[in-house]
Amino acid sequence: MSSRTEMHVPLGGLNLESPVIIASGVWPYEAELWSPERLEGVGALCTKAVSLNGRAGNKGVRVWETPCGMLNSIGLQNSGVRSFLDDYLPLVRGANRPFLVNLVMESEREVRESIAALAEVPGIPAIELNISCPNVDGDGMAWGISAESAAKAVRIARSEWKGALWVKLTPQSPDLAGVAKAVEAEGADAIVCGNTWLGMAMDIKKKRPAFQRVVAGLSGPAVFPLALRTVWQVCGAVKIPVVGCGGVASWEDATAMLLAGASAVEVGAALFIDFELPRKIVAGLSAYLAEQKIDSVSGLTGLGRHE
Amino acid sequence: MSCGGSAPRDYEAKVAGSRALGDGSGLIAVECEAIASAAEPGQFVMVRPGSCGDPFLGRPLAVAAASGGIFKMLYRVVGRGTELLASKRQGDSLVVRGPIGRGFFSSRGDTPLPKKVLLAGGSVGAAPLLFAARRLGMAKVAGVSMGVAGRGWEGFAEWLKESFPGVALFSDDGSVGTKGTALDGLPSELPADTEVWACGPQGMLRALAAKYPSDGARVRVALESRMACGMGGCLGCVIPTARGNRRVCVDGPVFTAEEVLWNEFAD
Numbered sequence: 001m002s003s004r005t006e007m008h009v010p011l012g013g014l015n016l017e018s019p020v021i022i023a024s025g026v027w028p029y030e031a032e033l034w035s036p037e038r039l040e041g042v043g044a045l046c047t048k049a050v051s052l053n054g055r056a057g058n059k060g061v062r063v064w065e066t067p068c069g070m071l072n073s074i075g076l077q078n079s080g081v082r083s084f085l086d087d088y089l090p091l092v093r094g095a096n097r098p099f100l101v102n103l104v105m106e107s108e109r110e111v112r113e114s115i116a117a118l119a120e121v122p123g124i125p126a127i128e129l130n131i132s133c134p135n136v137d138g139d140g141m142a143w144g145i146s147a148e149s150a151a152k153a154v155r156i157a158r159s160e161w162k163g164a165l166w167v168k169l170t171p172q173s174p175d176l177a178g179v180a181k182a183v184e185a186e187g188a189d190a191i192v193c194g195n196t197w198l199g200m201a202m203d204i205k206k207k208r209p210a211f212q213r214v215v216a217g218l219s220g221p222a223v224f225p226l227a228l229r230t231v232w233q234v235c236g237a238v239k240i241p242v243v244g245c246g247g248v249a250s251w252e253d254a255t256a257m258l259l260a261g262a263s264a265v266e267v268g269a270a271l272f273i274d275f276e277l278p279r280k281i282v283a284g285l286s287a288y289l290a291e292q293k294i295d296s297v298s299g300l301t302g303l304g305r306h307e
Numbered sequence: 308m309s310c311g312g313s314a315p316r317d318y319e320a321k322v323a324g325s326r327a328l329g330d331g332s333g334l335i336a337v338e339c340e341a342i343a344s345a346a347e348p349g350q351f352v353m354v355r356p357g358s359c360g361d362p363f364l365g366r367p368l369a370v371a372a373a374s375g376g377i378f379k380m381l382y383r384v385v386g387r388g389t390e391l392l393a394s395k396r397q398g399d400s401l402v403v404r405g406p407i408g409r410g411f412f413s414s415r416g417d418t419p420l421p422k423k424v425l426l427a428g429g430s431v432g433a434a435p436l437l438f439a440a441r442r443l444g445m446a447k448v449a450g451v452s453m454g455v456a457g458r459g460w461e462g463f464a465e466w467l468k469e470s471f472p473g474v475a476l477f478s479d480d481g482s483v484g485t486k487g488t489a490l491d492g493l494p495s496e497l498p499a500d501t502e503v504w505a506c507g508p509q510g511m512l513r514a515l516a517a518k519y520p521s522d523g524a525r526v527r528v529a530l531e532s533r534m535a536c537g538m539g540g541c542l543g544c545v546i547p548t549a550r551g552n553r554r555v556c557v558d559g560p561v562f563t564a565e566e567v568l569w570n571e572f573a574d
Contacts, residue, residue, distance in 0.1 A: 028539035030557065032314040048542075056552060059571070063535045063543030065364050070535055074542045077552060221360045249360060272536035273355060273365060275317050275404075 006289060006296045007282055009043065011241050011263045012190025013164030014098040014126055016043030019285070019297050020254065020278040023245055023268035024049055024102035024128065024168075025074065029088045034095045041278030043264065044098040046128050047084070051104040052114045054080035060212040064201045069220025069247070070269055071199055073211045076104055076133070081114045085121055093123055100128040100166060105143045105153045107136055115160035126164035129157050129188075132172070132195045144170040147178040154186035166243070168192040171230055177237035184238045192243040192266060193234045197223050220269040223247040228256055235261025235302065249277070251284020258297065259304030315353075315407045315538060318342065322399045323377050329462020331384035332431065333393055340376040342405045348439035349410030349506075349529045349561040353537040354380065355402040356391035364535055365404060366392065367556070369506065371434035372441065381434035383463075407537045407556055411439050411504055411527060414561040421525070422500035423449035426471075427489045427515065429507025430455050430463070435529050437470050439504055449501055451475065452492025454511065457482040490514055497522045505529070509572070516564035523565025530560045530567075547571040 009016045024046040027033060039045075057077025064071040079087065084101070092099050101124055105111055118124050131144035131153050143153040154167055167183045169176060171194040180191055196217025201210035210216075227246020235242050241264075244257030249270035257265045271277050285297055294300060323336040342352060353365030366388045372379040384390050395401060412420075424447055426436040433453055440448050451471040455464055457480030464483040467474055475492035476484030485491070488511060493503065497519050505515055506529040519526050532555040534544035539557035546555055547568040553559065 025542075026536075026540050028557070030314050030539050033538065038314070057542065057545070059547075061533060062545070063533050063541060065362060068360050068363055070363060072535070072541065072543060077542050077545070220363055269363075269535070270360075272538075272541060273360070273363065275538075 006286065007043075008296065009264055009298055011243070012126070012166050014044060016098060016264060018043035018278070018282050019258065019264035020281050021243060021264055021266045022046060022271060022278070023266035024130065026268050026271050029091055031091060034091055036096070038275070039095060039097065039278070041280070041282040042097065044100065045092070045095065046100045046102045046266065047088070047092060049076045049078055049102050049104050049130060050081050050084045050114065051076060051078060051106055052081055052110040054078060054083065058211075058213060061203075061210050064210050064216065066199070066201070066218065066220070067222060069218055069222035071201055071211070071216035071218050072196065073213055073216035081117045085117065089121065089124075098125050100126040102128045102130055102168070103157075104133050105129055105131045105135075105157070106133065108156050111153075111156055112160055115157060119161065124163060126166060126189075127157065127161055128166045128168050128192060129153065130168050130195070132168070132170035142170050142172060144179055145173050147175055147182040150179045151182035151186050154183050154188055158187045164189045166190040166192055168245070169194045169234070171195060171197050171226065171246070176230055177233050180234040180237045184240050188240060190241045190243060190263075191234060191238060192245050193231050193262075194227060194246055197226060197246075219247065221247050221249045224249070224253055228260055231257055231262050232260045235305070251281045251288070254281045254285060255288055255300065256304075258300040259302070261302040261305055263298070263301050315405050316341065317402060317404045320401050320403050322395045322397055322401060324397050325393075325395060327393070327462075328466045330459045331393065332382065332460070332463045334371065334379055334381055334466075335392060335395060336377050336379045337401060337403060338377055339403060342370075342403060343373040343376050343378040346370045346373045346378055346406040347410035347412050348442050349412070349414065349435045350406040350408050351537075351560060352378070352380065352403045352405030352407060354392060356388055356395065362388045362391070365402075365537060367407075367531070367534055367537060369434040369438075369529065370406060371437050373438065381431045383431045404537055408560045409558070411435070411529070411561050412442070414527070414559070420447075421502040423447060423498070423502075425449050425493060425501060425503045426451045427493055427503055427505040427507070428453045429489055429511040430460070432505070432507030432511075432529070433467060433470070435506050436504060440471065449498075450492065452477070452489045454478065454487070454489035454507070455483055456480070488514070490518055493518065497525055501525070502527060512564070513569045513572070516567065516569050519564070524563050526564035527561055528564055528567070530555050530562060532556075
């Protein structure tokens, strides 16, 4: 059994009891799922995406299975920041573990108003800023595509938010290292690398793209090697902590992310099919530490980068 | 926003037996006391017949029967996941998550049960209705009407006759039972103190809602949807309702025909 200290990770302004974080868009606000028993092994949770105003999300097909993974096109369905604070925050806070409010980077005005609403409420430890969304004030590309627009997004959020600020990158950027450096320079406390990978599916019975928006985000074990590569690149570019996210489905995957330089991992799609995954990752990491005679999980971070 | 029962759990379970019904359909029985003792008609389980994440997601299948620590599911092979499921034999392992959602009973809230229930199903949509008939008692069932595609469903149709004595059977091509759909076996006006409980393809349920436009509150449908998690997390399975988007998995799968916005509901 793992001791509390060996799994403990101080990271980006938060103190995690384990390096396993539930990614945004996964865990529903069903009271029973927030009990300590159902969250065994979970170091922190990211809420489902929160935007200033409620969003109904996308119409039509929203999920599509792929080999060892899935595509999703949910469309950030949520009931808005006010509803989050009134209806769901008490439940999230009641879980008694660190959490991050996953905030959609919308227009400058919207994100400022959202952060102002979050800042009025005590006890929100951190924001995870999702810069995969389009900059509707700018060129319509996702905020996280270029270093310049990513810097602008973080500058806006940083000026409003005094708590811990993590920034979740999009792997669609052709310049991830540049984006990561810009995010670090603007004062982010940690980087989450990354998010779903744009893909698509064709419904061959209907002879039409499966999704109304044509493209959708790919996640699950299929993307793990891609995500591991981006984590390696980003960890080589910045000094702030990096959280590895993408296809983690086992303790071995989590270990690989840590060895590549990540300080923790986020789990998403794999949690859809295995509730026990966080506990299993912690158990596997603990056994690995013992076998490798390494004192704590922090000692794994970046170990694979040494000659 | 909470589910009817408690949040589902994952279980590693053993196949207690399987019975092919011909042409790729069949019944599979699974030993799982936790699910068998808690399940109600209309609830479903997510079944993972594969290994090593392939196929990746669970398959949502309605509970067709549950007693004595064993629950049954009805399947029709439509892809690799159901093909794997069909290949399972007694003693094989399966990972099952459940029971999930609000069934025909718990979704009613405080609404008392009607005097009589008409059951209407399309193909494997018969599963929750079979379970419902057992729980209601046949004395409460005013009639059973089932539809299948036709050729290729003969074995399945035989099983339907065996499971629902007196079933009115219809097929699209007329090769099994009477040519027509399950709706043809229902009265044109819904009698007083009677409800219709239905499960089947979306087109059939939409037509059912249209058949009783002013009695939608007495038509209860168990819906199917693509879904990833079966715990309310992914929001992949939402349907448009008068109260906004609702998740088929944990807000349903049983809804009244009245609350579903059928015209906005994509096929």
